[in-house]
Amino acid sequence: MEWLGLQLFTELPVTGRIVIDCRHEPLLILIAFAVASAACFATLDMAERQSHSEHPGAQRQWRMLGACCLAGGIWAMHFISMLAFQAPVEMHYDVSLTGLSLLIALLVAWMAMTSLDRIDMRLHHYLQSALLIGLGIILMHFVGMAALQTGAQQYYQTALLLSSTAIALLTSLAALLLARYFRNGSGTRHQALKYGASLLMAGGIVATHFTAMAAMTLVIPASTALSLPSTDNSLQLGLAVAFITLLISGSSISAALADKKLQSKEDDLRRYGVLLSQLDQARASLQQAAHYDALTNLVNRRGFNQIFAERLAELDAGESRLAVMFLDIDHFKRINDSLGHDAGDELLKVIANHIKAATRSHDLVARFGGDEFCVVTSLNNRDEARHLAQRIMQRMKDPIDLGGRRMVMTTSIGISIFPDDGLTAEELLKHADLALYQSKGSGRNSLHFFNSNLKSRASLALQLEEELRIALLEERGLCVHYQPIFDLRTGQVAKLEALVRWQHPLHGLMGPDRFIGIAEANGLIVDLDLWVLRHACQDLSRLHQHGFASLKVTVNCSAVTLGDENLPNEVDVALFQAGLAPRHLELEVTENALMGDIQQTVNLLKRIRGQGVSLSIDDFGTGYSSLAYLKRLPLDVLKIDRSFLQDVPASLKDREIIQAIIAMAHTLHLEVVSEGVETVEQHEFLARNGCDYLQGYLLGRPVPMTELRPLLDQLDRQDIGFSPCCDTALPGSPDLFADSPGYRAGASTARRGH
Ligand code: C2E
Ligand code: MG
Ligand code: MG
Secondary structure (H helix, E strand, C coil): CHHHCEECCCCCCCCCEEECCCEECHHHHHHHHHHHHHHHHHHHHHHHHHHHCCCHHHHHHHHHHHHHHHHHHHHHHHHHHHHHEECCCCCEECHHHHHHHHHHHHHHHHHHHHHHCCCCCCHHHHHHHHHHHHHHHHHHHHHHHHHEECCCEEEECHHHHHHHHHHHHHHHHHHHHHHHHCCCCCCHHHHHHHHHHHHHHHHHHHHHHHHHHHHEEEEECCCCCCCCCCCCCHHHHHHHHHHHHHHHHHHHHHHHHHHHHHHHHHHHHHHHHHHHHHHHHHHHHHHHHHHECCCCCCECHHHHHHHHHHHHHHCCCCCCEEEEEEEEECCHHHHHHHHCHHHHHHHHHHHHHHHHHHCCCCCEEEEEECCEEEEEEEECCHHHHHHHHHHHHHHHCCCEEECCEEEECCEEEEEEEECCCCCCHHHHHHHHHHHHHHHHHCCCCCEEECCHHHHHHHHHHHHHHHHHHHHHHHCCCEEEEEEEEEECCCCEEEEEEEEEEEEECCCEEECHHHHHHHHHHCCHHHHHHHHHHHHHHHHHHHHHHCCCCCCEEEEEECHHHHCCCCHHHHHHHHHHHHCCCHHHEEEEEEHHHHCEEHHHHHHHHHHHHHCCCEEEEEEECCCCCCHHHHHHCCCCEEEECHHHCCCCCCCHHHHHHHHHHHHHHHHCCCEEEECCCCCHHHHHHHHHCCCCEECCCCCCCCEEHHHHHHHHHHHHHCCCCCCCCCCCCCCCCCCHHHHCCCCCCCCCCCCCCC
């Protein structure tokens, strides 16, 4: 540093005089220390703010302010300490060098603040920064010293000079570590530690300065006279500089404090924001739980009511229409009872998806609990509702694999239309429910629209249900009619189908269509079927005693009864009590009764068949049996539903269907019964195509036991062909014999006794 007039690392000159009477003004030293401490504290604060600011602009501001505080503190400490220096020589300061020293201080401080901003600060980063800052401080010090114009040469003692440099380096390192440490934290302990750290840093800076001062020896030329220490304005100047620096530090600290408060408010606000959004989420989950069904994720009844009410309110009754569809899964209870509730839940989920897949995105689909679903859809005409319902029913028939079993489910649907069938949600739902009741009553797997008759029918159904219960309990009013089934090969009446009737005191003789649905809906059907079974066995036993020993009786068995594990025992008991051999009994089950848990049904049927009772599938073609499905069932007989025969022989398609069914049944080693034979042409067609048995009004209507024996006798007397037979006609049954009087078929009649 020769160019600055400083003699570093050189020996004292041989000539010249050493100025020994140098001293420092204690008050100014104290002020310098105070200024350094305040500046260090302010710098720590700025460093803290810098690290807490999220915006780069704000960070830069805090860095600048921190740099100003630190530079101001170091420089002011140095300057005040210089003012405190008193020597018997003329002293004045070079302004440009003083300014340069301030610039160096600023540069050093800026570096310090920048290095603090580093996110990932390793030890070598600390050491690097501390080296630069420490050397910067030393440089600043010596440039400041060079600004001191005394006419004397400054000689520096190497050891002390190096010590001063070491202190500067250590102070810088400590300052960096402390500043880094105090970036986070709060509370009085933190604050107290920060004060301590500020004093320590200030102590380091002061120590750097005074060690360097101690290393200095002033040498003046021998000819220069020493001057007496003059009373100058150092104190005032020192105080002024201190005041300015303290002002800067104080303002910075206040700004930092205000910012801290602001930030804590912001943090609070953010926390409140987070809390509020959490509350919102909680509210939404509650809403979800309250309005959605957890199992299927569909809207539940409460959610449905709300959305439906809103939709209704939006509608203009004059222009728009809505359909409300009530869905009930047929025989769902059987799944729950046989496979358990978990399997039932799984099934409901699949069913919910089937319904969703069949509906449109804007249709409202809800689950009301259990196996009840509801769909609301907007439409232009009733047909659209019918099509949607049919789509759902079709979709529902997709086989479902559950617990290693394959199920085919069906659904019953009731539909009400807004505004025709009601204006309020309550009314529309009630009416859709009534229509659903109607669907269930008509054998399930069907859809019905509400109509005003249903209202009265519903109350009638309720009344009938009660009366049927009593009729069953007291065995009063119920009776069994028998319809002959002819064997086409032998021309004999081979079987009798037992068909239940109810002689109602008010409504007269009622056919099963009027009350089977009601009985099925409330579980009375099992008792009813078993009653018919026992009754039919008894009647057949009596017929056997009267010579018709080869006759069989077929008894209808509803789906619900088929789900009764006790059925094989009941069959056994009925046969035993009547003294009948099992081969004289045949149970008729409808295709739809075989839906649901197929495996369980198959097992039950196998047990019954194992007892020697034969089994037939009734109303074939109206359900959804596949060939593969039929193959699995332990069946003996297939009964073609009469709907296929209605248009035979006129309809080519129906003729082909019947031919195909007969061929298929024979391939599966099943005998074929054709129901509903009403005309000679039908009879001839069936005979030609290899049908095994015929049943229908042409050959004999269902008759009560009292009329059965005369009928059988009459048939027996007729050697060839059939003649119209008497029947206890049901209300609404067409008397087809009126159209074909005197018809004589080629088959012979039932033969008496064997
Ligand atoms: P199903 O088992 O298919 O019985 C045949 C039905 O067709 C009988 O009606 C019979 O009267 C009718 N039928 C027979 N030949 C002709 C014909 O040539 N033309 C027309 N139009 N109809 C004919 P029904 O007695 O009214 O029985 C209706 C259904 O009620 C039965 O159909 C059966 O599924 C059910 N059912 C009858 N009795 C019982 C019973 O004891 N238990 C159960 N679960 N269901 C029964
Ligand atoms: Mg039948
Ligand atoms: Mg049938």
